Amino acid sequence: MPTYDYLCHDCRKRFDIFLTYQEYGVKPVTCPHCGSSHIRRRAPRVRVLKGDEARLQAFSDPSKFAGLEDDPRTMGKLFREMGGALGEEMPPQFNEIVDRLEAGQSAEEIESALPDAGGEALPDAD
């Protein structure tokens, strides 16, 4: 079951929620710390990068990612390889992000085009 990573705007704490793909977007999610529904999902691309580390070892060489911010096509290719290596259903935004990267869009362009996929890198509260 996929884990969804959320951040609470009210108490600034982050939390993980297990949801099936059927539940995601349908089942109301509230902050387990303060009960607020004023929450947002954290960036999927970060979650993908932090994902199943064992199977991502082939991609764990940081030098592979060095400079990729300036090279969206290569980043898109790497993401696509990663998705294949995981062998799991990726979030709907994943393919869209990869498509846009491979089309040469910058991370900033993609984040503004896909508000749900972006997200500022807020520090963890714990």
Ligand SMILES: [Zn+2]
């Ligand atoms: Zn909260």
